[in-house]
Amino acid sequence: MAEPISTKSKILKQSNNCLKDSRTQLCKELVSEIEKLQLVVFDQNKFKCQSSLLGLQTEIIEAYFFNNSSNKRISLMIPFVIKNC
Incomplete structure (x- = not known):
């Protein structure tokens, strides 16, 4: 079963948090979440x-x-990201 991909708003919020405190596990996981989303938008030619x-x-x-x-x-x-996604 595939894992759900985070929404754009969730990724943006988490990104702001990571830029404030980048040494969290959340930031490591966020890099992977963004990677998954990149693959989805690539398939959509975005x-x-x-x-x-x-x-x-x-x-x-x-x-x-x-x-x-x-x-x-x-x-x-x-x-x-807000403008283009």
Whole structure:
């Protein structure tokens, strides 16, 4: 049985939380959730959405691995995900 894919609004909310505190298990799981959603939108030929999701995923990975302890990290990609997805 396939696992359900998170909704766009849930992913956006979790992304904001991860950018504030990137060292959580939720952030690791979110990277996988975004990957699943990318595959879905790819199958629908929504390439702008897929690219925006990839950018958001990159921001989360950067926040996780290059955590500079800043709570003021702002996502540049969330507005593009909202617009393109």
